[in-house]
Amino acid sequence: MFEAAEVGSRIDKEAYQREVPKVREDLLAFQRELAASGLAAAVHIGGGDELGKVSALNALLSWLDARGVESFALGPPTDEERARPRFWRYWRLLPPRGRMVILLGSWYTAPIVDRVYGRMDDVTFEREMRRIRDFERMLVQEHVPLVKFWLHLSKAKQKKRLAKVKRDPQSRWLIGEEAWTYFKKYDRFREVAESALRLTSTGVAPWHVVESTNDRYRNLTVATTLARALRDALEEAKSTAGRSSRRAALPKPRKFNVIRQLDLSQHLSDDEYERALTRHGAKLARLVRQLHEADRSLILAFEGPDAAGKGGTIRRLTQAMDARLYRVISVAAPTDEEAVHPYLWRFWRYVPAHGAVRIFDRSWYGRVLVERIEGFATREEWSRSYAEINEFEAQLAEAGAVLLKFWLAISAEEQLRRFTDRRTTPYKQYKLTEEDWRNRRKWDAYEAAACDMIERTSTDHAPWVLVEAEDKRWARVKTMKTVCKHLEKALAD
Numbered sequence: 001m002f003e004a005a006e007v008g009s010r011i012d013k014e015a016y017q018r019e020v021p022k023v024r025e026d027l028l029a030f031q032r033e034l035a036a037s038g039l040a041a042a043v044h045i046g047g048g049d050e051l052g053k054v055s056a057l058n059a060l061l062s063w064l065d066a067r068g069v070e071s072f073a074l075g076p077p078t079d080e081e082r083a084r085p086r087f088w089r090y091w092r093l094l095p096p097r098g099r100m101v102i103l104l105g106s107w108y109t110a111p112i113v114d115r116v117y118g119r120m121d122d123v124t125f126e127r128e129m130r131r132i133r134d135f136e137r138m139l140v141q142e143h144v145p146l147v148k149f150w151l152h153l154s155k156a157k158q159k160k161r162l163a164k165v166k167r168d169p170q171s172r173w174l175i176g177e178e179a180w181t182y183f184k185k186y187d188r189f190r191e192v193a194e195s196a197l198r199l200t201s202t203g204v205a206p207w208h209v210v211e212s213t214n215d216r217y218r219n220l221t222v223a224t225t226l227a228r229a230l231r232d233a234l235e236e237a238k239s240t241a242g243r244s245s246r247r248a249a250l251p252k253p254r255k256f257n258v259i260r261q262l263d264l265s266q267h268l269s270d271d272e273y274e275r276a277l278t279r280h281g282a283k284l285a286r287l288v289r290q291l292h293e294a295d296r297s298l299i300l301a302f303e304g305p306d307a308a309g310k311g312g313t314i315r316r317l318t319q320a321m322d323a324r325l326y327r328v329i330s331v332a333a334p335t336d337e338e339a340v341h342p343y344l345w346r347f348w349r350y351v352p353a354h355g356a357v358r359i360f361d362r363s364w365y366g367r368v369l370v371e372r373i374e375g376f377a378t379r380e381e382w383s384r385s386y387a388e389i390n391e392f393e394a395q396l397a398e399a400g401a402v403l404l405k406f407w408l409a410i411s412a413e414e415q416l417r418r419f420t421d422r423r424t425t426p427y428k429q430y431k432l433t434e435e436d437w438r439n440r441r442k443w444d445a446y447e448a449a450a451c452d453m454i455e456r457t458s459t460d461h462a463p464w465v466l467v468e469a470e471d472k473r474w475a476r477v478k479t480m481k482t483v484c485k486h487l488e489k490a491l492a493d
Contacts, residue, residue: 001194002209005152009221010214023223024063030230031068034098039237040144040340041100043226046108047151048158048189050179051165052212053104056151059219060102060226070095074105083295083353085399086110087135091348096340097143107132108196115192116185125192129199131391136205138388141380142342145233146205147226150197151212155186248379251448258454258466259447262409266478267471276477280484281320287487288321288357295354296490297401300483301363304408305446306436307418309472313408314359316476317483326357331366343367343385344392354400363405364389368453373445386456397461402490405462406479407454408469412443 011019034041043060045053057071072093081089087107095101111128114120120128139146153161162183165175182189201207208225212218253260268276291298300317302310318326329350338346344364352358367385371377377385396403410418419440422432439446458464465482469475 001197002152002190005209005211006154007211008213009211009217011217011220013216016216016220019220019224020063023220023227026227026231027060027063027223028065030227030234031065031100033234034100034230035068036098037234037237038097038143039233040095040097041230041233042095042139042144042146043100043102044106044108044146044148045102045104045151045222046106046149047153047210047212048182048186048193049151049153049161049212050175051161052151052153052215052218055215056149056219056222057102057104060223063223064100068098069100069102071102072104074103074109080353084351085395087395088348088351091345094139094144094341094345096337098340107135108200112189112192112196116188125195126199129196131395132200133202133205134387134391136200137202138384139342140204141384143237144342145229147229148205148207149222149225150193150207150209151218151222152209153212155190157213158183158186250373250442250445251452253444253448253451257447257451259407259409259451262466262468264409264411264414264468264470266468266474268473268477270473273473273477277316277480280477280480281316283484284317284320284480284487285322287484287491288325290491291402291487292322292325292355294491295400297352297354297399298357298483298487299352299360299396299401299403300358301360301365301403301405302408303362303365303369303405303450304467304469305410305415305443306439307415307422307431308408308410309469309475310361310408312472313406313467313469313476313479314361317359317480320480321357325355326359327352328359328361331360331362343381344388347392351396352401364392365405365453365457369446369449370439372449373439373442386453389457390459390462393457393459393462402486403462404483404486405458405464406467406482407450407464408467408475410469412440414470415440415443 045056047053057073061069061071074089077086077089090107093101093103111120111125111132115122115125136146162175162179197207197209208222210218210221210225288298300314302314304310314328318328327350334346347360347364350358350360367377368382368389372382393403419432419436422428454464454466465479467475467478467482
């Protein structure tokens with residue numbers, strides 16, 4: 001793969017000076033269009049030529065409008081980043097629509113280094129490459145075109161470059177001893193990098209391998225390739241802007257489904273409720289402390305019809321926890337900041353560190369529930385979200401999180417009774433909105449969407465727990481018992 005980048009490509013000074021003004025003009029023009037479009041852009045500059053990557057980045061930053069671009073040189077993860085799933089640090093760097101980010105180092109670095117040094121086997125490496133492919137495809141589908149550069153030097157040129165830099169006091173600080181350590185494994189790095197590029201060069205996010213021997217050739221090639229990629233992305237966005245995804249008909253629930261089979265007559269007496277709440281609350285408090293000491297996180301997501309009792313159930317859980325360890329996230333319509341990022345960005349930012357608890361009152365499942373039913377997401381968007389959500393949750397679980405998702409189920413008749421109670425009780429009136437009444441008119445559609453969601457996203461590492469919530473006391477105790485059961489299992493494992 002890299003042989004084509006070892007042919008001695010170069011450009012003389014006169015040609016370079018002649019071409020640079022044109023490419024700068026193109027970059028600035030496409031950057032202005034980007035700012036006015038619904039797109040963001042991410043640029044990855046990788047490869048073994050550390051000095052060349054810095055030079056290419058400096059050139060781009062000097063030719064672009066600084067107000068619309070940010071750059072990040074990614075080194076080893078910080079303590080804060082190590083306490084969360086690996087991709088958390090990259091999600092945080094994604095630009096809002098209209099802006100661009102340039103990354104030196106990325107999600108490729110750790111898998112390649114780990115494979116070279118034998119800390120990762122072939123099966124795990126290929127799995128990581130598949131995860132990267134899925135991530136990059138999602139970025140493009142979420143209006144973040146990705147431009148990937150790999151700056152290549154032959155082994156002889158790499159050795160010559162390192163020796164030259166080491167002798168130059170002006171640039172010696174740019175290359176640490178780690179570069180020489182990596183150079184000793186040049187052949188293995190090349191082999192693994194070729195495999196990574198081959199597995200992840202796709203139609204939506206192809207690799208651009210650039211020979212890095214000649215500074216002028218490298219920097220100009222990177223700039224012209226970026227300009228061309230931005231042009232193509234903007235033209236593609238314009239060509240699809242007028243196409244509206246056909247809105248699917250509202251789904252209808254099956255006569256027999258996982259929600260209708262629940263026995264909503266389950267209930268507890270006041271005495272049974274108080275005894276169970278006290279007993280399991282004490283157990284939950286102890287288990288959450290133990291989970292914190294074990295550096296494991298707990299993530300709970302609550303979904304269900306309006307007035308199903310999510311808030312009350314969450315309050316009973318948090319009353320048994322150390323307030324320093326948990327945070328409740330109430331999910332509503334996305335803010336302006338959240339709306340200009342890929343969908344899952346708003347949830348990645350709340351991923352807890354090891355030892356912490358996050359409880360979501362509504363969650364990332366809004367895309368396949370309210371956004372699907374109300375037409376806020378296109379058919380293509382909510383259809384692919386099942387796989388994206390499963391991948392998100394898999395990464396949470398792999399990082400050590402105990403993840404549980406609760407669907408609190410009530411009947412349409414019980415919901416109406418609770419709505420009426422809210423409307424007639426002054427201190428409850430704030431809970432009832434016109435949107436609640438509108439959603440109620442689509443009860444069957446929401447039930448069908450919920451069944452689809454449960455069937456397609458309930459996994460061993462992130463199961464859905466269906467809770468009979470007609471009786472609030474039963475729902476609260478069942479939820480608390482379930483959390484305790486899974487925490488005990490996680491701690492035993």
